[in-house]
Amino acid sequence: MSRQISAPRGTRDLLPPDTAAWSHVEAVARDLARRYAFERIDIPLFERVELFARGLGESSDAVEKEMFRVSGARGGSEEGAEWALRPEPTAGIVRAYLEHGMHVRPGPLRLTLIGPMFRYDRPQAGRYRQFSQWDVEVLGDPGPAIDAELVELASRFYREVGLSGVVAKVNSIGDAACRPPYRQALVDHFTPHIDRLSDDSRRRLAVNPLRVLDDKELDPELAATAPRSADHLCDACREHFDRVRGLLEALGVPYEIDHRLVRGLDYYTRTAFEFVVAGREGQQRALGGGGRYDGLAEMLGGRPTPGIGFGLGLDRTIIALDEQGVAPPSGGPLVAVVGFEDDHADRLRVAEALRDAGLAVRPDGTNRKLGKQLEAASKAGATWAAIVGEELRDGRIGLKNLATGEQESVALSEAAARIGG
Numbered sequence: 298m299s300r301q302i303s304a305p306r307g308t309r310d311l312l313p314p315d316t317a318a319w320s321h322v323e324a325v326a327r328d329l330a331r332r333y334a335f336e337r338i339d340i341p342l343f344e345r346v347e348l349f350a351r352g353l354g355e356s357s358d359a360v361e362k363e364m365f366r367v368s369g370a371r372g373g374s375e376e377g378a379e380w381a382l383r384p385e386p387t388a389g390i391v392r393a394y395l396e397h398g399m400h401v402r403p404g405p406l407r408l409t410l411i412g413p414m415f416r417y418d419r420p421q422a423g424r425y426r427q428f429s430q431w432d433v434e435v436l437g438d439p440g441p442a443i444d445a446e447l448v449e450l451a452s453r454f455y456r457e458v459g460l461s462g463v464v465a466k467v468n469s470i471g472d473a474a475c476r477p478p479y480r481q482a483l484v485d486h487f488t489p490h491i492d493r494l495s496d497d498s499r500r501r502l503a504v505n506p507l508r509v510l511d512d513k514e515l516d517p518e519l520a521a522t523a524p525r526s527a528d529h530l531c532d533a534c535r536e537h538f539d540r541v542r543g544l545l546e547a548l549g550v551p552y553e554i555d556h557r558l559v560r561g562l563d564y565y566t567r568t569a570f571e572f573v574v575a576g577r578e579g580q581q582r583a584l585g586g587g588g589r590y591d592g593l594a595e596m597l598g599g600r601p602t603p604g605i606g607f608g609l610g611l612d613r614t615i616i617a618l619d620e621q622g623v624a625p626p627s628g629g630p631l632v633a634v635v636g637f638e639d640d641h642a643d644r645l646r647v648a649e650a651l652r653d654a655g656l657a658v659r660p661d662g663t664n665r666k667l668g669k670q671l672e673a674a675s676k677a678g679a680t681w682a683a684i685v686g687e688e689l690r691d692g693r694i695g696l697k698n699l700a701t702g703e704q705e706s707v708a709l710s711e712a713a714a715r716i717g718g
């Protein structure tokens with residue numbers, strides 16, 4: 298016998314019945330995207346490495362440590378190109394926006410995508426090499442109203458999927474005017490204590506000192522005394538941040554200011570936010586995050602275009618739902634169609650009629666005894682059995698409630714109404 302092949306490390310097979318939770322969470326995301334007037338966009342799962350290097354920043358973890366590189370077919374003329382599976386969708390969406398001249402469409406554009414992202418990290422609980430996000434991006438809107446709208450939308454997503462204890466953390470990390478002096482203030486703060494920093498932080502201090510703040514191993518005293526970006530904002534950024542906060546308060550969206558929230562990617566400006574769930578520790582606490590990236594379009598060679606978006610991790614949302622014991626809503630009644638030997642044409646016809654009426658139906662394709670078919674139907678989660686027999690000639694079937702055991706003869710045309718929806 299040959300050796301069995303298993304799924305690659307850091308990936309997961311999503312199997313029924315667990316996939317019901319996925320369908321629920323994705324349905325909530327799709328419904329919210331509709332209610333908030335986002336339009337669907339789809340982009341490739343892989344892009345040129347250069348797009349991520351330029352967009353996300355060479356010093357970001359996603360580029361420096363976690364890039365999932367792929368090579369093309371051997372011998373292809375594009376062999377020289379370097380590709381990577383997308384670690385996040387924003388850079389690709391902005392690339393598509395520029396490439397297709399989407400700025401000519403009436404804006405601001407509100408775009409949404411659900412799909413897999415890839416990061417070549419060391420796999421652990423809640424951290425996978427392939428995971429899914431619900432992503433929204435708004436291009437051409439400088440805010441601040443949209444900033445508040447997106448924080449409200451993400452908060453509503455967590456509420457509508459059924460999670461409790463999710464906290465929105467908000468910060469402003471300034472822009473091209475006020476970030477350089479703030480970076481310098483951080484360098485000045487940390488440099489005298491460089492021996493107390495982790496290896497990662499020492500390296501980051503040189504290339505991206507903001508990232509020292511989100512080092513989980515940062516000495517608490519050094520963290521507490523570190524300069525805060527909110528105190529170093531230029532007038533325009535401070536006003537923007539004040540207005541975002543005022544809007545969140547007007548909307549009654551609970552949030553906390555987190556001075557250490559800097560987000561991992563270089564393209565963020567001004568508003569940054571993240572959602573964490575109470576009762577979990579470490580990085581896996583983060584369920585989703587986002588922020589403003591007003592400089593990204595230019596970094597990718599386009600005209601200046603303000604942008605803001607978020608990526609909510611679906612894997613961790615589902616883990617948190619499971620931990621909180623939240624079951625997905627049941628999918629409605631399931632009808633098994635059972636019958637007697639070799640009446641499969643009748644069974645399939647009855648199944649079709651019930652499906653025409655909108656029901657979920659699984660016909661039994663065997664010639665087992667009726668009792669065995671009913672047993673299998675219950676085990677498979679069916680709540681009703683449509684029993685096909687002689688009376689079908691008069692347009693009638695037996696309808697058995699598998700929970701109560703009650704059975705009656707009903708006209709096929711009435712069965713769906715009897716079962717209800």
Ligand code: AMP
Binds near residue numbers: 385416424428609
């Ligand atoms: P980030 O852009 O890194 O803040 O990611 C946004 C969200 O995606 C996170 O809050 C997580 O929920 C999710 N996420 C990021 N990386 C992973 C991963 N390796 N495995 C599972 N979920 C992830």
